[in-house]
Amino acid sequence: MTRNTPSETEPTDFIREIIREDLRTGKFGGRVHTRFPPEPNGYLHIGHAKSICLNFGVAEEFGGLCNLRFDDTNPVKEEAEYVEAIKRDVHWLGYDWGEREFYASDYFEQLYQYAVQLIKLGKAYVCDLTPEQIREYRGTLTEPGRESPYRNRSVEENLELFERMRAGEFPDGSRTLRAKIDMASGNLNMRDPVIYRILHATHHRTGDAWCIYPMYDFAHSLSDSIERITHSLCTLEFEDHRPLYEWFQEQLGVYRSQQIEFARLNLTYTILSKRKLIRLVQEGHVSGWDDPRMPTLSGMRRRGYTPQAIRDFCGRIGVAKTNSVVDVALLEYCLRQDLNKRAPRVMGVLEPLRVVIENYPEGQVEMVEAINNPEDESMGTRQVPFSRVLYIERDDFREDPPRKYFRLAPGREVRLRYAYFIKCVDVIKDPETGEVVELRCTYDPETRGGYAPDGRKVRGTIHWVSAQHAHDAEVRLYDRLFNKPNPAEVEEGQDFTANLNPNSLQVLTGCKVEPSLAGAEPGSIYQFERKGYFCVDVLDSTPEHLVFNRTVSLRDTWKKIEKSLQQQRKR
RNA sequence: UGGGGGAUAGUUUAAUCGGCAGAACACCUGACUCUGGAUCAGGCAGUUGGGGUUCGAAUCCCUGUCCCCCAGCCA
Numbered sequence: 001m002t003r004n005t006p007s008e009t010e011p012t013d014f015i016r017e018i019i020r021e022d023l024r025t026g027k028f029g030g031r032v033h034t035r036f037p038p039e040p041n042g043y044l045h046i047g048h049a050k051s052i053c054l055n056f057g058v059a060e061e062f063g064g065l066c067n068l069r070f071d072d073t074n075p076v077k078e079e080a081e082y083v084e085a086i087k088r089d090v091h092w093l094g095y096d097w098g099e100r101e102f103y104a105s106d107y108f109e110q111l112y113q114y115a116v117q118l119i120k121l122g123k124a125y126v127c128d129l130t131p132e133q134i135r136e137y138r139g140t141l142t143e144p145g146r147e148s149p150y151r152n153r154s155v156e157e158n159l160e161l162f163e164r165m166r167a168g169e170f171p172d173g174s175r176t177l178r179a180k181i182d183m184a185s186g187n188l189n190m191r192d193p194v195i196y197r198i199l200h201a202t203h204h205r206t207g208d209a210w211c212i213y214p215m216y217d218f219a220h221s222l223s224d225s226i227e228r229i230t231h232s233l234c235t236l237e238f239e240d241h242r243p244l245y246e247w248f249q250e251q252l253g254v255y256r257s258q259q260i261e262f263a264r265l266n267l268t269y270t271i272l273s274k275r276k277l278i279r280l281v282q283e284g285h286v287s288g289w290d291d292p293r294m295p296t297l298s299g300m301r302r303r304g305y306t307p308q309a310i311r312d313f314c315g316r317i318g319v320a321k322t323n324s325v326v327d328v329a330l331l332e333y334c335l336r337q338d339l340n341k342r343a344p345r346v347m348g349v350l351e352p353l354r355v356v357i358e359n360y361p362e363g364q365v366e367m368v369e370a371i372n373n374p375e376d377e378s379m380g381t382r383q384v385p386f387s388r389v390l391y392i393e394r395d396d397f398r399e400d401p402p403r404k405y406f407r408l409a410p411g412r413e414v415r416l417r418y419a420y421f422i423k424c425v426d427v428i429k430d431p432e433t434g435e436v437v438e439l440r441c442t443y444d445p446e447t448r449g450g451y452a453p454d455g456r457k458v459r460g461t462i463h464w465v466s467a468q469h470a471h472d473a474e475v476r477l478y479d480r481l482f483n484k485p486n487p488a489e490v491e492e493g494q495d496f497t498a499n500l501n502p503n504s505l506q507v508l509t510g511c512k513v514e515p516s517l518a519g520a521e522p523g524s525i526y527q528f529e530r531k532g533y534f535c536v537d538v539l540d541s542t543p544e545h546l547v548f549n550r551t552v553s554l555r556d557t558w559k560k561i562e563k564s565l566q567q568q569r570k571r
Numbered sequence: 572u573g574g575g576g577g578a579u580a581g582u583u584u585a586a587u588c589g590g591c592a593g594a595a596c597a598c599c600u601g602a603c604u605c606u607g608g609a610u611c612a613g614g615c616a617g618u619u620g621g622g623g624u625u626c627g628a629a630u631c632c633c634u635g636u637c638c639c640c641c642a643g644c645c646a
Contacts, residue, residue: 012585039646074645131644138642142573145642176644186574188642197644216646240575240641261576263639268582274646316595318584320577323639327582330596340609375609406607415605450605461605530606558607 011061013319015054015260019062019231022258028230032064035102035229036090037220039071040082040204043289043296044089046310046331047265047272053314054262055233056095067227068097072105073219075203083204085289089297093307104219105205107226111214112166114222114252115177115196119158123251124195125151126161127178134176137183138191144184145191151180165198168211172198179218181247189244193217217241221248224257232257235264236321265317266325269480270295271487276496285500286481290539292549293481293504303478304525304535304551309338328480335552339525339533344372344379347417347463348513348528348548350475352391354438354467357422360388365466368449370418384514386419389467391512393530396462397439399427404561406459408439414460417529421447421458463529470512473546475534477506517546525551 022028034055038044044052059066068090072078090097104111118124127150129137139145153161162177164170177196185191195218200211221244224232232245239261249256266272271280272295280286280294289296292303300310313334317326347370367383392408401409408414413423426440446453450461480501481487487499517526525535532553541547 037646041646071646077645134644135642140573140642144573173644188574190574191642194644199644213644215644220646236576237640238646242575263577316583320584322577322584324583327596330583333596336608345606345608371605374606404607417605458605460607463606527606527608530608532608554606554608556607561607 011057011315011319014321015231015233015262015319016058016061018260019058022230023062031228031230032059032062033067033228033230034059034064034233035067035069035224035227036097037069037071037223037234038086039074039077040079040086041074041077042082042274042278043085043298045272045274045277045294045296046267046270046300046313047295048089049093049297049310050265050314050317050319051233051235052090052093052095053311054319057315058231058233064230065100066095066097067100067102067229069102069223069227070104071216071220071223072103072203072205073213073216075199075201075213078204080204085298089301092297092301093310102223102227103205104214104223105203107219107223108206108210108214110226111219111222112212114248114254115162115214115218116159117252118179118195118248119162119177120155121251122155122180124158124177124179125153126158126165127151127176127192127194128174129176131173134194138188139183141188147183148178148192151192162196165196165212166210168200170198172200174198177212179244179247181244187240187243189217189241190247193244217244218248221245221257222252222254224259225249225255228255229257232259234259234261236261236323237264261321262319263321263323266323267295267331268325268328268485269482269487270328271482271496279497280481283497285497292476293478302535302538303549304339304533305335306338306342306525309335312338325486332552336533336555339527339551341375342373343525343527343533345370345374345529346514346517346526347384347465348473348475348511348517348526348531348534349391349393349463349465349470350477350508350511350528350531351394352465352510352512353394353397353436355390355392355422355441355464356438357388357390357441357443358425359442362388364388365469368418382516384418384516385466385469386416387466387468390416390464391467391470392416392439392462392464394436396460397424397436399436402562402565404565405558407462408441408460413458414462415447415450415458416464417461418450419448419464420444420450421452463531465512465514467512469515471515471518471546472509473511473513473517473548475508475511475548475550476537477508477550479504479506511548513546513548519543520546527554530554 036055056066127148137146176194178192181190183191196212199213242259245259290298290302365387369381370384372379397408420443422441422443428438481504482499483501484499487496520536522536522538533551534548535551537547
């Protein structure tokens with residue numbers, strides 16, 4: 001049985017099963033309505049992509065809708081910049097929320113009225129305990145809490161106090177509104193949780209209209225209800241919040257949504273904690289949220305990742321309740337798979353070694369035809385100039401070739417892709433350092449186009465660029481940001497930054513690329529044959545100074561062979 | 572004697588009422604190849620332990636073990 005492509009496949013996971021069942025029983029009147037609820041306090045990353053693909057994907061599959069809702073209930077951490085970045089990223093991934101762009105802050109007045117209603121129901125009270133006292137009264141994981149001395153204030157007093165909280169009569173932290181539930185509950189979330197706190201802070205959308213702000217549990221449950229969300233999908237750590245989520249809707253007698261939790265994404269060699277990502281940015285370990293090494297969607301976009309690759313990945317990792325760590329190799333596989341189909345091939349020499357073809361006429365230039373993408377004939381061909389002096393990859397020559405190495409070496413013949421067979425006849429070295437600075441080769445004019453009329457075979461085919469036609473380029477080689485599969489695993493007294501890979505960025509200048517790249521569009525992606533996929537940097541590349549980001553290397557079988565040869569030698 | 576959740580190849584996941592444990596990635600072979608790419612063929616490899624029920628258990632029962640989350644006026 002062959003695997004269906006993601007679009008044909010009907011994803012099956014416990015959430016979709018629940019939804020199918022709900023549809024069958026008519027639980028939500030046959031409706032499916034989800035939401036993606038980011039807090040605008042940072043940039044979206046690949047972990048969010050999982051949630052986005054789930055929420056929007058599920059809605060699409062079942063003929064429902066998915067809202068974009070900003071969970072902006074904490075003005076001290078949130079900024080409008082993040083809102084814009086988040087919208088850009090969701091769109092880039094290929095999802096559309098239509099007119100349904102909502103904000104928890106849109107509901108502040110209604111949420112306030114809900115709180116008033118709760119007070120009237122005798123289900124909420126204003127508490128004067130300090131934050132420290134609240135903590136003490138909460139008890140511990142194994143011991144019950146104690147009731148606040150303010151727990152039994154009258155409805156009238158609570159109403160008046162809450163109104164005065166809103167009016168700004170009290171300083172930050174002096175009072176809270178709390179739900180009156182059960183201080184002895186084994187679930188700490190039910191021990192009279194705070195639902196409103198005083199925060200004299202300017203909100204990015206409501207400005208100074210409010211000085212009290214609702215807490216997540218309250219705002220989220222009721223925002224879902226207001227939007228008539230049917231299935232509220234969130235991550236595992238909110239599992240013990242579900243009773244509270246349901247409590248608010250039940251007490252207020254409002255629309256009941258169903259919260260379902262799934263495991264968040266973890267990736268090897270990657271950190272996906274907003275708190276830690278923001279540190280990388282603030283401490284300058286990376287150039288910003290969109291540094292191509294970042295697992296943020298903006299970083300990945302700049303790196304050359306495609307939305308299709310990310311969506312394919314999200315479809316393959318599945319949705320379950322088990323804590324898990326996905327191998328980053330799967331992400332890279334999805335990337336290569338997508339890029340292989342769409343990226344035009346081109347020749348670029350990263351670390352140039354000069355080659356002179358001794359028997360090729362000086363001053364002569366001829367054009368050879370090259371295929372733009374062997375995976376897609378419709379992408380056509382192009383003409384590439386060939387001449388007497390060329391650059392090849394320094395790594396494609398070995399003075400003393402190891403076993404199984406079938407590229408260029410003294411006396412050996414290789415094929416220059418799409419051009420001629422050449423043979424190395426001499427090696428020029430720097431007399432001081434002994435470094436190889438130039439190769440003298442001869443070519444066989446009979447092999448034009450790369451075919452030998454006598455049928456002789458060469459093992460190696462290497463890429464090249466004509467020296468006089470080459471364009472200079474800067475190439476940024478990215479590697480994983482962290483050295484350890486689990487970057488959080490550190491010695492005593494260290495933090496995750498100790499696992500930062502010091503070689504995660506290597507900048508190469510003086511790289512030589514074929515002339516067709518002269519007008520390369522920022523953001524466009526090419527395969528440098530035999531090397532990898534490279535994307536024109538959107539920020540730093542100019543026609544005069546080309547800058548390429550290595551998106552991902554090609555699978556490198558030779559590297560494996562060489563490695564195992566070295567290991568054999570050690571034994 | 573707090574509450575909640577979870578355990579299937581190295582990794583991520585399937586398995587409808589209890590009916591042959593199936594895929595993908597990774598790894599290893601080989602074929603093919605003007606990219607040591609891509610593609611194709613094959614291989615390695617699994618039900619958390621112990622009992623029980625049953626013709627038959629990943630699935631049901633009993634009993635262990637291990638892992639994750641929760642004591643923000645963050646989300």
